[in-house]
Every structure is written in C-alpha cells, then in structure tokens.
Amino acid sequence: MVMILSALKTWVSAATLVGAALAAESDVASQGDLCSKIASVKKWVAPNDVRACFQSYKLNEKIRSNIVEVVSKTLPFHTSVNYQRQAPPPFEEIHEDLPGDVERISKKKYNSEYDMHIELSRAFKRLNDGHAAWVNYCYGLYVNYLPIPLSLITDSNGQQSIRIAFEAFDVAKAEFPDQVDVWQNALPGALKGKLSSLSGAKVLEINGNDPWDAVEANVAIAGSYQAHTTRQNAYFASYQRSTTGWVYRMGDFAQQSLPLSDSVTLTVLRLNQTKSDTFTLPYRSRFGSTSVAFADTATWRQNNCVALSTTNGVDVYANTTTSRRARKHFVNEIVDDTALVNVALPPTVTPPNPLNISQSVSQFYLLDDKKTGVLALGSFSDGIAGFNGQIATLLAGLQALKAAGTTQLIVDVTNNGGGYICIAHWLHRIIAGPKETTEPQAGLYTTARAGPLARLISETIAEYKVDPDNLLLYNSLNWAYANNTSFPPNYDWVSPVVPKFINGHQDAFTQRLGSECPASSFNSTAPAHALFDPKKVAIVSNGRCASSCSLFSITMAKKEGAKTVVVGGKKGPQQYCGTVGGQSTDFATIDTDIKTTKLKNNTLSPPDLIVNAVNGITWRLGYGVWSPDEPEEWQSRPADINLPVTADISNNPVKIWERVVKVAFN
Ligand SMILES: *[C@@H]1O[C@H](CO)[C@@H](O)[C@H](O)[C@H]1NC(C)=O
Ligand SMILES: *[C@@H]1O[C@H](CO)[C@@H](O)[C@H](O)[C@H]1NC(C)=O
Ligand SMILES: *[C@@H]1O[C@H](CO)[C@@H](O)[C@H](O)[C@H]1NC(C)=O
Ligand SMILES: *[C@@H]1O[C@H](CO)[C@@H](O)[C@H](O)[C@H]1NC(C)=O
Ligand SMILES: *[C@@H]1O[C@H](CO)[C@@H](O)[C@H](O)[C@H]1NC(C)=O
Ligand SMILES: *[C@@H]1O[C@H](CO)[C@@H](O)[C@H](O)[C@H]1NC(C)=O
Ligand SMILES: *[C@@H]1O[C@H](CO)[C@@H](O)[C@H](O)[C@H]1NC(C)=O
Numbered sequence: 001m002v003m004i005l006s007a008l009k010t011w012v013s014a015a016t017l018v019g020a021a022l023a024a025e026s027d028v029a030s031q032g033d034l035c036s037k038i039a040s041v042k043k044w045v046a047p048n049d050v051r052a053c054f055q056s057y058k059l060n061e062k063i064r065s066n067i068v069e070v071v072s073k074t075l076p077f078h079t080s081v082n083y084q085r086q087a088p089p090p091f092e093e094i095h096e097d098l099p100g101d102v103e104r105i106s107k108k109k110y111n112s113e114y115d116m117h118i119e120l121s122r123a124f125k126r127l128n129d130g131h132a133a134w135v136n137y138c139y140g141l142y143v144n145y146l147p148i149p150l151s152l153i154t155d156s157n158g159q160q161s162i163r164i165a166f167e168a169f170d171v172a173k174a175e176f177p178d179q180v181d182v183w184q185n186a187l188p189g190a191l192k193g194k195l196s197s198l199s200g201a202k203v204l205e206i207n208g209n210d211p212w213d214a215v216e217a218n219v220a221i222a223g224s225y226q227a228h229t230t231r232q233n234a235y236f237a238s239y240q241r242s243t244t245g246w247v248y249r250m251g252d253f254a255q256q257s258l259p260l261s262d263s264v265t266l267t268v269l270r271l272n273q274t275k276s277d278t279f280t281l282p283y284r285s286r287f288g289s290t291s292v293a294f295a296d297t298a299t300w301r302q303n304n305c306v307a308l309s310t311t312n313g314v315d316v317y318a319n320t321t322t323s324r325r326a327r328k329h330f331v332n333e334i335v336d337d338t339a340l341v342n343v344a345l346p347p348t349v350t351p352p353n354p355l356n357i358s359q360s361v362s363q364f365y366l367l368d369d370k371k372t373g374v375l376a377l378g379s380f381s382d383g384i385a386g387f388n389g390q391i392a393t394l395l396a397g398l399q400a401l402k403a404a405g406t407t408q409l410i411v412d413v414t415n416n417g418g419g420y421i422c423i424a425h426w427l428h429r430i431i432a433g434p435k436e437t438t439e440p441q442a443g444l445y446t447t448a449r450a451g452p453l454a455r456l457i458s459e460t461i462a463e464y465k466v467d468p469d470n471l472l473l474y475n476s477l478n479w480a481y482a483n484n485t486s487f488p489p490n491y492d493w494v495s496p497v498v499p500k501f502i503n504g505h506q507d508a509f510t511q512r513l514g515s516e517c518p519a520s521s522f523n524s525t526a527p528a529h530a531l532f533d534p535k536k537v538a539i540v541s542n543g544r545c546a547s548s549c550s551l552f553s554i555t556m557a558k559k560e561g562a563k564t565v566v567v568g569g570k571k572g573p574q575q576y577c578g579t580v581g582g583q584s585t586d587f588a589t590i591d592t593d594i595k596t597t598k599l600k601n602n603t604l605s606p607p608d609l610i611v612n613a614v615n616g617i618t619w620r621l622g623y624g625v626w627s628p629d630e631p632e633e634w635q636s637r638p639a640d641i642n643l644p645v646t647a648d649i650s651n652n653p654v655k656i657w658e659r660v661v662k663v664a665f666n
Pocket of ligand 3: 356357
C-alpha cells in the first residue's frame, strides 16, 4: 500500500492516475500483492499464480461502464450480429444474442475484472465471426503452454486417433529450453525424464474422458470459425509460413491465451508399448512477447491495461503539423488472440530450397516431379515487403514457376488469416488471366451495415466536405457502385439504406458495392495470359483460411473451378475456408471517422476506451457467388478433397504437397 502511494506522486499523466487509483482498490492489503509474486519470478510461472494476480483486481464500475458503453455503441457497425442470432445449416449450432449478452454483462456481479473479461471475450467468440473480437491486452500478459501438442492421425486402415505430435519433443526442446526440465521432472515413476518417449503416443483419455470430449469443450469456446470441424482443427498442431520463417502452431490444447488450465492428466499408449501410461503434466505460463514488464499490481495495470495512443481514433485534421497519409489499401483480416508467438517448425520438416524470388510470407517451391509448383502463402499482408512488394513477389514467383515448366500449382494457405483485399484479387487475376470473372474485378460484391451513426458519418462527410484528403473510411471515394464505377466525391453512399429483416430483427445495409481494386491500384502490370489453368490449381489448408484468404479461395473455387483440399480433420465434410466477411476494421478506425466528422458528442457515439483493448469489427459482407443475393458468409463450402493425415506426412509440408499432387491432379 505504502509503495503504491509513494509511487503515485511521481506519476503525471491523466491515464496514469486512472491506473493508479484503480490499483489502489485491489485486494492488496489482505493477501499481499499477488501480482508482484509473479513479477518477481519473471519469465515462467504457474498459471494459477497468473490467475490469482488477475483475480485480485476487483471489477471497477467505471471500467465496466466504459467497456460496456463502447462495445454497445459499436455493435451497430458489426455486420453479423443479427445473422448470428441463428445461423443457417450447416452452421445451425451458432445462435448468439450479442446485444443481449452485453446487456447481461453490464449488470452481472463479478468477483474480478478478469471474470468479466472472460465473459465478454467469449460472448464475441460465440459469434464465431473471427473479425469481431474483444481482445484486452491486460490479460494477454502470459501465454499458457504444454510441451505435448496433439495431432489427429489416420492409419493405413483409415482409423483415426488423437496422438501426441510426432515432432512434439523436437518442438518443445527447441522452443522451451529453459522449461523442459520442469516438465521432465513432473513425469511420474519410470516416465520421469522421458518426455521424448511421449512423442507419437496414442491418447486414450484426457482428464479421464474420451479425448474428443476435450476437443469438443474447446470447440465451444474457440470462436473465429463458424464450421464445427474448423474449430476442431484448431485444437491440433499445424504450421504456417510467417514473415521470418516456417512457424509451428501449437494448437489450442498445448497453447492457451489465458491461464485457463493448471494441468492435464493423460492416459496414453506410447509407441511400441503394450501397456498404457497415465500421467499429469502442468501447464506453464510464459511472459508474452509483447507484454510490458511490471513489478506489481500498480505497474501491471499501468504498463499493460491502460489505453494507448492507438486505442482510440483521432480527428485527422486537428493537427496541422502531422503529415497525413491516405489510407489506400483496405484489409480483411482475422483477429487471432492465440497467435502471439513464433514457435519454429522443426528443421527436419521445413521445406528446403525455396526459389530465390521467395520473400517473407510468399514462398515458392518446385516439386521433384518438375510439373508442380507450390506457392506457400502465409498471409495476404506482407509485413516486410508491403503491399507493392508482395504484389511484385507474387507475380515474379508464379512466373518463375511457369518458366521452370510447371503446369500445375498448389497454393498452401494453411492458417492464412487474410490481409489486403486487393492482393486476393490480384493473385486470382494473375493466375486465371484476363476474363469475365477477373476483369475489371476478381472479387465479390459487398455491403456495409447502415446503422444510424454510420448514416450520420456518411451524411456529414458528404454534406460538409470534411474529408478533402480522403483519409476516412466512410469517404465515398473509397467505394464503387455495383457497376464498378467509383462513387463521386462527397456522395452520401450509405443512404438510402436497404432494409433487411434478419432472424426476426429489422436491420439495414447499404446499397450493393462494386469492387474497388482497379488495375490502377497496382504497381505491377498483370500478364495478358493466365499463368496456370485454374482447374490445375489446388488450394490447400487445414480449413483455417480466413478473410482475404477466403475471398481468394472462394472466387478461385466457385468461379474458376480450382480444387480445394483440406488436410486432416475428423472424417466427414470439411469446410475449405471461413470467416469470409468482406472487410474488417476496428473500433479505433470507426472512432477516427466519428471524431473527424465532429460527431463524438452525439449520444449515438461511443466514448473513448480507457483500457488497452481492441474491438475487431466485420465492417462489410461479401455477397455469394452461387447465391448472389445472400452473404457468402453463411453458404456452405465443403472441400473437394479431404486428405487424411498419416504419420509420415503429419506437419511435413513437402510430403503433404506430394500427396496432394496424387489426389488432386490425377
Ligand atoms: C518402434 O518400433 C519400430 C520397429 O521396431 C522402430 O523402428 C521404432 O524406432 C520404434 N519406435 C520407438 C519410439 O521406440
Ligand atoms: C501534433 O503533432 C505534433 C508532431 O507530431 C505533436 O508533437 C503534437 O503533440 C500533436 N498535437 C496534438 C494536439 O495532437
Ligand atoms: C536466382 O535464381 C536464378 C535462377 O536459378 C539465378 O539466375 C539468379 O542469379 C538467382 N538470383 C540470386 C539473387 O540468387
Ligand atoms: C463489378 O464487380 C463485381 C465484383 O467484383 C464483378 O463480379 C462484376 O462482374 C463487375 N461488374 C461489372 C459490370 O463490371
Ligand atoms: C454506374 O452506375 C451509376 C449509378 O447508377 C451511373 O451513374 C453510372 O453512369 C454507371 N456507370 C457506368 C459506366 O455504367
Ligand atoms: C507505386 O510505387 C511508387 C514508388 O514505390 C509509389 O510512390 C506509388 O504510390 C505506388 N503506387 C501504388 C498505386 O501503390
Ligand atoms: C463535446 O462537448 C464538450 C463539452 O460540451 C466540448 O468541450 C467539446 O469541445 C465537444 N467536442 C466536440 C468534438 O464537439
């Protein structure tokens, strides 16, 4: 107590005072400072100690009402809210009343702010719309791990079993060198020190139950994807190409973004053994790579929980000394709060010898058959090369594969969460060549939700011409009529609205928007001919392909006849992508439009957030290819091919691609 008060004197900013005042109300006196306990241990701690720190911080009503007001007043910008009150087949298990849940959370009694955070975050996750998320960095402080990621393996008889990943020990040894001994020593009896002997073991029970019970418990809270099967797949280990290398996604069993579990008890049959083993392993929490160091409750709050300069929007014309940058390229990108770390894919399975034109998230390979080219594409947003750089790399890489004589193409988009919308159009266009489906546009028609505040913003920009430099989201210059002619300047494109009646609720959307990536938006010139026959293109993933990745996959599959392949997953139909959206954004971006149009004082406008959180939004919905008057989001997209994962190809990209060649191109 004394320490906090003396520290207070040196703190100056208004934000600091909020953090300090709130910290003083936590339960410090009775139990000692539970956050200084984990802070002193530093990197690795027990999850229950992280939870004890979080739960020692009581819910402050000022914070609750701020969060609830921001979220409630932002809800009218989310496109999926009324649709997800009851999704149609095959997504019929989804029925979330998000406004109702926010209302309930605004009144419920909670023992701590953390308990409220979990409920709000899960309410958003139950929408199963991966763009619409509530992420509070205050609680992303530690990431919870087990050293035994799981895989779903199919044997030669077609029988499926959940196994500890064959590469589990290699991954754990490389990623957790400073923690492996803790797990080695936690193993009982003859297993002690033999973590490596668990790799490949068949999992018979998780916490005394059928392992699929644990998978399904995670499906209920995983969020992000509507398809049940895709949420199952999230439980298992997989891979992805990142900007800096091939990374290993541990899966939701072995990695949790919150300190939810303290330990797990498994019954397994190890390789070459006839008797099963039962053991308990602790989860361990590692300090997050983007978390800011802290010493106690006050500094945890101050450094990680208070709004940053980027949390809220700005009036972009308020400061004449700052240079203004036009927002040119819009994104459609999933918000994944479990993707915080870069665990390396083991070198033994990392694809060797990419073509030297490869860069960052876009890697090109020539398979041994010399007929098949591979584009491994981890994202439609290249954090190193940027928009123009990725456009150029995709073109040069595919041209290099073609020059090498390949006639068929695998595009591996495993765990690709999207990125720039126009890069999805570009990739489709350069593969398929100029034709009716790609010129002038390779994308989908879209619509944005037209809530009362959205209408006011659009009307204000048009009427008062407040955005001469086109810096705002709602500026008409960014969008086009359904005939793909750009809107004129200062045109109120949101009104008149198109009324819709969705799941018993009156709703309103904008007119149909044409696509917005004309040839002039690209710095490279698209070739005059198709680089590949689209029917000889296979789009491959674990189903976890979202947003701009979905825009690319859906238009390639439904308009061009490209083959879709889902690798792994439980037997039965697998969806080849999800979380389609049309364009994603977030609260801060909407708030910038609100502030710049001077509507912040309107009663419809959300206040500034006082916490360090992001509220992701699906701002536009793409219309379907096969049912063009309905959003593509709720249409079924079963993969052409479900490729069972056998032990020899599990998480081994090259072996997976060679298997895909056999099943997709013969
Ligand atoms: C299991 O037995 C096979 C065949 O004898 C052997 O090749 C393999 O190395 C053994 N695996 C383990 C983990 O003991
Ligand atoms: C305006 O921009 C300058 C330079 O970036 C910055 O120092 C100043 O704090 C800004 N003022 C406001 C009111 O945002
Ligand atoms: C890239 O590969 C091509 C073809 O093998 C070769 O001609 C070129 O010199 C290489 N460039 C670099 C920078 O290594
Ligand atoms: C306009 O764009 C849409 C969506 O990209 C496309 O499907 C359509 O063919 C285009 N229409 C015209 C008239 O160019
Ligand atoms: C596209 O539609 C708008 C609105 O109906 C119209 O004003 C414009 O002339 C059309 N453009 C073309 C090229 O048909
Ligand atoms: C093309 O690249 C140049 C130079 O890098 C840049 O100034 C320009 O804005 C780019 N054009 C587009 C449409 O991105
Ligand atoms: C909002 O109202 C307050 C208090 O009346 C005023 O000080 C402020 O300038 C107003 N802000 C805007 C953006 O109109």
